[in-house]
Amino acid sequence: MVQKNINNRLNVDSEIKEKIIAVFQRVFETVEIEETVSQQNFPKWDSLNHLNLVVELEDEFDVSFEPEEIVELKNLQIIKDVIINKLQ
Amino acid sequence: MEGIMLNELYFHHIGIAVRNIEQTATLYLTAGFAMTEPVIDTLRHVRICFLKKTGTVFEKEKMPLIELVEPINELAPVNKILEKSGVSPYHFCYETEDLYGSVEKLKKQKYLLIQKPDLAIALENRKVCFMFHKDAGLIELLEK
Numbered sequence: 001m002v003q004k005n006i007n008n009r010l011n012v013d014s015e016i017k018e019k020i021i022a023v024f025q026r027v028f029e030t031v032e033i034e035e036t037v038s039q040q041n042f043p044k045w046d047s048l049n050h051l052n053l054v055v056e057l058e059d060e061f062d063v064s065f066e067p068e069e070i071v072e073l074k075n076l077q078i079i080k081d082v083i084i085n086k087l088q
Numbered sequence: 089m090e091g092i093m094l095n096e097l098y099f100h101h102i103g104i105a106v107r108n109i110e111q112t113a114t115l116y117l118t119a120g121f122a123m124t125e126p127v128i129d130t131l132r133h134v135r136i137c138f139l140k141k142t143g144t145v146f147e148k149e150k151m152p153l154i155e156l157v158e159p160i161n162e163l164a165p166v167n168k169i170l171e172k173s174g175v176s177p178y179h180f181c182y183e184t185e186d187l188y189g190s191v192e193k194l195k196k197q198k199y200l201l202i203q204k205p206d207l208a209i210a211l212e213n214r215k216v217c218f219m220f221h222k223d224a225g226l227i228e229l230l231e232k
Contacts, residue, residue, distance in 0.1 A: 047168040052222050
């Protein structure tokens with residue numbers, strides 16, 4: 001039972017991560033998106049594209065981000081955690 | 089559904105990101121604009137002044153109010169505009185009778201609230217907020 005729950009959780013995590021990567025690919029018009037992508041290591045992720053990214057993430061997951069959350073979405077891992085938290 | 093701009097919004101000013109208020113203002117002063125005393129907005133880490141065309145000629149009266157926004161430290165979001173585009177217009181400001189109501193309506197039109205309503209010292213401590221739409225850019229809402 002516990003193992004099943006863990007597996008389910010991992011599947012959800014993986015599915016959400018894949019969706020986020022697809023959003024990144026659309027916004028930044030490139031297929032080369034690493035799981036470690038962050039504002040620091042990805043030059044295309046400037047302030048304007050950050051806003052475009054947030055808009056697309058809201059659309060994709062039907063969630064809404066508060067202004068203080070928007071500035072914290074600095075890498076893919078954080079984005080995934082925040083979205084999972086909102087979807088729970 | 090209302091269009092991309094709400095009927096209840098009234099144009100107020102154009103915001104221009106500048107590196108130095110006095111340097112940019114000189115151009116406008118030469119052209120007959122009057123300048124307000126610059127004020128420091130510590131919430132947004134900027135120095136601000138407004139420029140208004142004076143005179144009685146009809147064409148001149150149609151000139152918009154212009155806001156010059158100068159960063160006072162590295163925390164000012166306007167630094168990013170200057171880095172990317174140099175001195176440039178970057179937002180239109182609209183007045184609204186119901187700030188929070190307009191925010192909610194614009195959210196439904198896919199505007200993103202990127203700065204919550206807060207007091208603006210440069211605008212008689214009226215509340216302002218900033219919203220972004222990928223097809224409209226950055227707008228400021230000002231409580232009437």
